Amino acid sequence: MFYLTLLGLISQILYASAITLDVDSKDSVCEATALIQKGMLDYYQGTRYGGTVGMFQPPYYWWEAGEAFGGMLENWYLCQNDTFESLISDALIYQAGSNYDYIPSNQTLVEGNDDQGVWGLTVLGAVERNLPDRDGVPGWLAISQAVFNTMYARWDTAYCGGGLRWQIYTWNSGYNYKNTISNACLFQIAARLGRYTGNNTYLEVAEKVFDWMVDVEYIVLKDVANVYDGATTNYNCSDIVQYEWSYNHGVVLGGLAYMYNATNGTSKWETALTQVLSGATTYFFKNNIMYESACQEAKTCNTDQRSFKSIFSRMLGYTRVLAPYTAATLDTLIETSAKAAAGSCDGGTDGVTCGLSWFDSTNDGYYGLGEQMSALEIINQLLVSSSGAAAEAASSGSASSPYTSSSGGNSTGDASAGLNTTSTNVLQNNLDIESKDKAGAAVATAVILAVLVGGSVWMLF
């Protein structure tokens, strides 16, 4: 770390330039985010010779790519800048996999419900922002419905009275953990499909998933609500891991905002939204500046955790728009944090590389995909807040409210998408491996890899 800090310091002295940001100018916001996205794409494989479309270079996992394209998609829409439209669209289609459900064959053996869920949230962004459907493949709405259908099919009442497990496959460690993020993603995907299509079945599922998270006390509703990380099936989900992460709070909060809006402000959802928002603002802000409280100041955030402020920021923006009464709370937090984030973007040899901490008005020595996309997504939200930049965006046509099928959204859907793609479930059911049987699981994984990818299996070990 010292070494990184020193390098950061030297590069600041040599190249200090930083990003300028005028929150009242759409052009300024969009120029700043263009620079930040350039930094993100330094890590992108898909435009390199031999690189995989839709993947960032190691150590960035597949799920984080799903998160990254979610922020770029919002920027494409809010800045009305088509430069990356085909890059985003290509990535979303390529990684959807041959069944168009975000279980691509390269990820099948390691993928969790949360990984699929985060890509699901991004593809719902494609639906709600009217990213043009691609010819010859299912529409973004149908793909979203495939994600919903395949995830909900894994709802498991055998333990803890319901819930999704973290892992899809028995052989992965974590199969006995039912985590908040997987269930929060299903909750939000259902809420968004319900609002978009007007089909009440989705809203009923969303309510069921939310009520379950409250029942097992992953979400503790009170004036300043808690959103904990999850628990194992071993003790009926009572051994709760009490970490508070911004992405858990955020995805629950965003889901609540969609429910609130889809039900025209019903008091159940308004109360829960107000309480979870109060938790989110209490746990993840200091002097109105966003931070990842469980690890950032201790400097223990891992690669995934360094990106959580990204999806959290996106969720604050949806909440601001879909529940306008939250503006009084959120506008100050968005504006102060966006300015602070821009202040951290003065590192690296380009002089515009963003840092992890936004408290310092300068890069703190961290840099990477997570830092870039977190800065992108909080600055994006200036275009949906009460800033002058948002007013300019609205008057130039990018209405901040996500489309619905009755307000101009035109993606093609298929309510039964994904329901007949059972190949992975067949594998799963025939094996029935105990997760504690590590050796057996490793052998079985090898066998399945051999079946799926033939000769190349040994290269993976």
Ligand SMILES: *[C@@H]1O[C@H](CO)[C@@H](O)[C@H](O)[C@H]1NC(C)=O
């Ligand atoms: C559109 O995005 C590209 C790539 O980020 C950027 O170079 C260009 O300046 C942007 N255009 C406008 C008008 O902001």
Ligand SMILES: *[C@@H]1O[C@H](CO)[C@@H](O)[C@H](O)[C@H]1NC(C)=O
């Ligand atoms: C799967 O991995 C192979 C080998 O790296 C790559 O060529 C292919 O493009 C990948 N497919 C997807 C959907 O990522």
Ligand SMILES: *[C@@H]1O[C@H](CO)[C@@H](O)[C@H](O)[C@H]1NC(C)=O
């Ligand atoms: C397990 O937890 C669920 C959900 O909270 C509850 O409904 C059920 O009664 C519990 N079962 C046992 C045996 O404690």
Ligand SMILES: *[C@@H]1O[C@H](CO)[C@@H](O)[C@H](O)[C@H]1NC(C)=O
């Ligand atoms: C939504 O609520 C408002 C205020 O309570 C009411 O005027 C309006 O008719 C409601 N709309 C629908 C579709 O229920």
Ligand SMILES: *[C@@H]1O[C@H](CO)[C@@H](O)[C@H](O)[C@H]1NC(C)=O
């Ligand atoms: C739902 O969202 C729209 C679009 O932002 C907003 O105009 C409307 O007031 C919201 N509904 C409620 C009940 O707040």
Ligand SMILES: *[C@@H]1O[C@H](CO)[C@@H](O)[C@H](O)[C@H]1NC(C)=O
């Ligand atoms: C869908 O809507 C978008 C923008 O609202 C529009 O540009 C596009 O032409 C529409 N597509 C179809 C097939 O109607």
Ligand SMILES: *[C@@H]1O[C@H](CO)[C@@H](O)[C@H](O)[C@H]1NC(C)=O
């Ligand atoms: C509503 O959604 C459910 C769940 O996917 C589906 O079974 C049903 O056919 C849908 N209804 C309509 C009218 O599309």
Ligand SMILES: *[C@@H]1O[C@H](CO)[C@@H](O)[C@H](O)[C@H]1NC(C)=O
């Ligand atoms: C699933 O059903 C749809 C029609 O509902 C069909 O187009 C598709 O080919 C089927 N997929 C598989 C894998 O059987």
